[in-house]
Amino acid sequence: MDFETVIGLEVHAQMLTDTKIFCSCSTKFGGTPNSHTCPVCLGMPGVLPVLNKKVVEYAMKMALATNCEINKSCEFARKNYFYPDLPKGYQISQYAYPIAEHGYVLLDVNGEQKKIGITRIHMEEDAGKLIHDEHNPVSYVDLNRTGVPLIEIVSEPDMRSPEEAADYLKRLHEILVYLEICDGNMEEGSFRCDANVSIRPRGQKEFGTRTELKNMNSFRNVQRALEYEIKRQQYLVENGGTVVQETRLWDDAQGATNSMRSKEEAHDYRYFPDPDLVPILVDDAWVEKIKADLPELPLAKRERFVNEYQIPAYDAGVLTADKTLALYYEEVVKLCGKPKVASNWLMGDVMRFLNEDKRSIRECPIKTESLAEMIKLIDEGAISGKMAKEVVEDMYKTGKSPQDIIKEKGLVQITDEGELIKTITSIIEANQAQAAEYRSGKEKVFGFFVGQVMKATKGKANPQLVNELLKKMLAG
Amino acid sequence: MEFNQSTIHELQEKIKNGSVTASQITESVFSRIDAVEERVHSYIRLMKENALAAAKKADEDIKKGDIKPLTGIPIALKDILCTKGITTTCGSHILHNFVPPYNATVVEKLTAAGAVFVGKANMDEFAMGSSTETSWFGPTRNPWDLERIPGGSSGGSATAVAADECIASIGSDTGGSIRQPAALCGVVGLKPTYGRVSRFGLIAFASSLDQIGPFTKDVEDCAIMMNVLAGYDPKESTSVNAEVPDYRQFVGRDIKGWKIGIPKEYFIEGIDPEITAAIQQAIKVIELCGGVCVDISLPHTQYCVAVYYIIAPAEASSNLARYDGVRYGFRAADVRELLEMYKESRRQGFGAEVKRRIMIGTYALSAGYYDAYYKKASQVRALIKKDFDEAFKKCDVILTPTTPTPAFKIGEKTDDPLQMYLSDVFTISTNLAGIPGISVPCGYSTSGLPIGVQFLASHFEEGKLIQIASAYEKNAKIEKRRPAL
Incomplete structure (x- = not known):
């Protein structure tokens, strides 16, 4: 049977604020356990939350960047459940009235634009962490992360393959990092993803029974987990079984998903408006102010690079995937006036060196002036392309200017x-x-x-x- | 008269003219405690050493001429208010060993005003009760009749003032927990507007209803206390940043021409005839003061108790989830795994009434029941608030009985929660609407039990309450009795 896959994603992004969402504790990752805590985030008796306004503004930025409607009034709700990493016995989140709804992100699927709907974006606080003793039957609770601000971005079930899902995630990640509201670090959990996946015979309108996948901490794992889960569901259906609605955990080492809890075991979170917090009212002026502060977003930058610099869409995609790389590129072009040549050098040699050393463009030893100068020297015929290969490698290793390297190595081209x-x-x-x-x-x-x-x-x-x-x- | 029987304003005069020291006042309070506390049980914890040290410090300040509004005044704190470094139990086993590393905002304010803290007053467990019988530390007795309850949940705060075991005290009121015990113990008790006094450091029962207020020996003291307690707190999101008047200016002003609303729904069958008689008498006094009584209606009054017993337990079920034995408070011993630790800690840590309300609240918020209970109750709550908004277009202040009966016997209603809940029938609506209310003594039953009259005003009109209560107090000339202890 020919099956169609249906995927929806829930992304949690940690906001890059200095302090927590409801108290003034630091949000820094790491730190001695329970050192970034106070009575408020420890959920002590009688303490009260006070909202960090920056979290609202960051959520609004993401909402605008993903074409959402920002609600004029939204409220926090309590999500009630017991767990030792949740000191109050409830998580302050949003439920009936989130900050934003009805947005979308554009993907490029086989050369065509596809809209992935965003159901809602809401704000919430993160929970703490449990550390289980490896030798004794003891668990420790670290509440440093408790109260770190998150936004949850919930997509429509609009993705039809694990590749689309991964692509959507990359786009979201890119936008969050561009907005400078999230550091995007998946290993440290600043960007986390849960997936809802189901299959249905191609042509069928109704959705199949879905499973929810958790614990995938890289783009690659999201794709692998989805691929595995789709195969598992197909195998079940083709062999007379049925898919059960449940939550499943991805096991990276095993390369498989395992049942965590069934629908019947699902919590009743007893959401209700948090009486300790007042509704958040957002007027047009506030939205306009946030809008005015938005940077150029990846998609717009990509289109501009193609038009302004006449470089291929592929190059534009690579160069804009990282805001700093795009900035670096634009500086080089400004200085040398050769957009395509600059793109070749940057995407070729320079990025190869960086990748080999697992460095980001931020740590690149080659100054934009140097790369631009080198391109100019080639253009003037002072050095050959072959020589330039040697020069750029030296520039990367030593951080020296191309002129100095050419002089030291006697690389001057004979044009006499x-x-x-x-x-x-x-x-x-x-x-x-x-x-x-x-x-x-x-x-x-x-x-x-x-x-x-x-x-x-x-x-x-x-x-x-x-x-x-x-x-x-x-x-x- | 002993110092401990005096009011704040009387003592302030004496302190200023040097006829008494703060240490003498504090000592007189503790000698009274030595004499009666065993029988009354106003306190869960006494803070004698701290109090004597604070009094000594107050005397030094007085010598320097630095006299603040409550300098040297012994005050009792309901044990629901967090006190830094001092065990704060909320009347519960589950917090029997909890020592907060912070002060409630009101504790900070009282400290800054020079108050001397006598101790932590007894209360119904987590403020859930109308009789102070649900305290894990045993019941408080009414000083007017030791066989009777003092009201609740701030019973200890009321008796400490009534039995002169302090000069004034702090309580909290979620559905009448200040006004009802004030009425049953013959003292003045004020519940301010929601948002007027900071809730930071007040252990939450029902967050949208809880409000801190004072118990005092007369209305002028109530004004003095409100001057210290009221005001915006950036640590609380529901705190209102509105101007705070000098409440003392309302003391002694007349109420000529004021319209006094008499809501027909509060004069119903089932009220003790002695209460009805006392309230009728109070209405006459108010008319003699120049007040004009007008009949008003608060049509949704009959739903108040039902709405309250959905919203308050719903919020409580969530507020009390943090008492799980993980970080502080009581943790059951001999448990093998997490779920068992939760279940046993909470089973052994909470009393029956608290468990009952957690269960009611959990049910009311459950999937499939939320709309029928919590949501519906919230909608009716809005109608109750609207009733008051409409009523205050027709009158300045509303007058009602504070309680349907005088103090009942200990044990009389503990097996009948519904009867117990009905003892707050006249005070609950105030919390649902968020408006302020005050209970003032208005006489005694034939058996000598105090009776209270309640005045209600619109949001942030505590000044009006002080004004009418003061006018009433002055003109009613209620015989000043002291409980025979």
Whole structure:
């Protein structure tokens, strides 16, 4: 049977505020357990939450960047359940009235634009962490993360393959990082994803029974878990079984999902409006102020790069995937005026060096001025492309300017015609037989002469000039 | 007269003219405690050493001429208010060993005003009760008749004032927990507007209803206390940043021409005839003061108790979830795993009434029942509030009985929660509407039990309450009796 996959994602993004959502404790990752805590985030008796306004503004930024409608009035609700990492016995979240709804993100699917709907964005506080003793039957509670602000972005079930799901996640991640409201670090849990997945016979309108997948901490794992789960569901259906609505955990080592709890075991969270907090009212002026502060978003930047710099969409995609990389690129272009050449060098050699060293563009030792200068030197013919390869590697290793490197290594290209004519004359004289062959029509021999000239000049001869002179002189 | 029997304003005069020291006042309070506390049981914890030290410090300040509004005045705190470094139990086993690392905002304010804290007053467990019988530390007795309850949940705060075991005290009122015990113990008790006094550090029962207020020996003291307690607190989101008047200016002003609303729904069958008679008498006094009584209607009054017993337990079920034995308070011993630890800690840690309300509240918020209970109750609550908004277009202040009966016997209603809940029938609506209310002594039953009259005003009109209560107090000339202890 031919099946269609239906995927919806719930993304939790940690907001990059200095302090927690309802108290003034630090949000820094790490730290001695329970050192970033106070009576408020510890859920002590009688304490009260006071909302960090920045969290609302960050959520509004994300809402605007994903084409959502921001609700004029929204409220916090309590999600009630017991767990040792949840000190109050409830999580302050949003339920009936979230900050924003009805948005979308555009994906490029097989060359066509596809809209992935966003159901809602809401604000909430994070829970703490349990640390289980490896040797004794004891668990410890670290509440440093308790009260760190999160936004949850819930998509419509609009994705039809694990690739689309991964692509959607990358787009969201990119937007969050662009907005500078989330550091996007998946390993530290700043960007987390749960997936709802079901299958149905192609053409069927009704959704199949879905399962919820948790514990996937990389883009790759999201894709792997979805692929596994789709196969598992297909196998069940094809063999007369049925999919059960449940929550399943991805096991990275095992490469499989395992049942965590069934629908019957699901919590009744008893949501109700939090009486300790007042409704948040958002007027148009506030929205306009946030809108005015929005940076250029990845999609817009990509389109602008294609139009303004006349580079391929692929290049624009790579260069805008990281805001700092895009900024770096634009500076280089501004200085050298060669957009395509700049893109080639940046995407080729420079990014290869960075990838090899697992560095980001922020840590790139090559200054934008240096890369631009090097491109100019090639264009002026001062160095050859081949020389530039050596220069760029040195620039990366030492952080020196191209001029300094060229000088140190004596890499100056020979563009002096007189000097080259002398060299070529002596080479032709020494290789009369080959010269005769060339003249009789065996043009292959031309390469031999180029090689000889380069050897004699230690590669410093300007290749174009060598070609020109050789052709003329061999012709006699 | 002993110092401990005096009011704040009387003592302030004496302190200023040097005829008494703060230490003498505090000592007189503790000698009274030595004499009667065993029988009354106003306190869960006494803070004698702290109090004597604070009094000594107050005397030094007085010598320097630094006299603040409550300098040297012994005050009792309901044990629902967090006190830094001092065990705060909320009347519960589950918090029997909890020592807060912070002060409630009102504790900070009282400290800054020079108050001397006598101790932590007894209360119904988590303020859930109308008789102070649900306290894990045993019941408080009414000083007017030790066989009777003092009201609740702030019973200890009321008796401490009534039995002169302090000069004034702090309570909290979620459905009448200040006004009802004030009435049953013959003292003045005020529940301010929701948002007027900071709730930070008040252990939550029902967050949208809880409000802190004072118990005092007369209305002027009530004004003095409100001057200290009222005001915006950035630590509380529901705190209202509205101007705070000097409440003392309302003391002694007349109420000529004021319209006094008499809601027909509060004069119903089932009220003790002695209460009815006392309230009729109070109405006459108010008319003699120049007040004009007008008949008003609060049509949704009959739903108040039902609405309250959905909303308050719903909020409580969530507020009390934090008492899980993980971080502080009581944790059951000999448990093997997490769920058992939760269940046993809470089973052994909470009393029956608290468990009953947690269950009612959990049920009211459950999937499939939320709309029928919590949501419906919230909608009716809005109608109750609207009733008052309409009523205050026709009158300045509303007058009602505070309680349907005088103090009942200990044990009389403990097996009948519904009867117990009905003892708050006249005070609950105030909390649902968020408006302020005051109970003032208005006489005694033939058996000598105090009776209270309640005045209600619109949001942030505590000044009006002080004004009418003061005018009433002055003109009613209620015989000043002291409980025979």
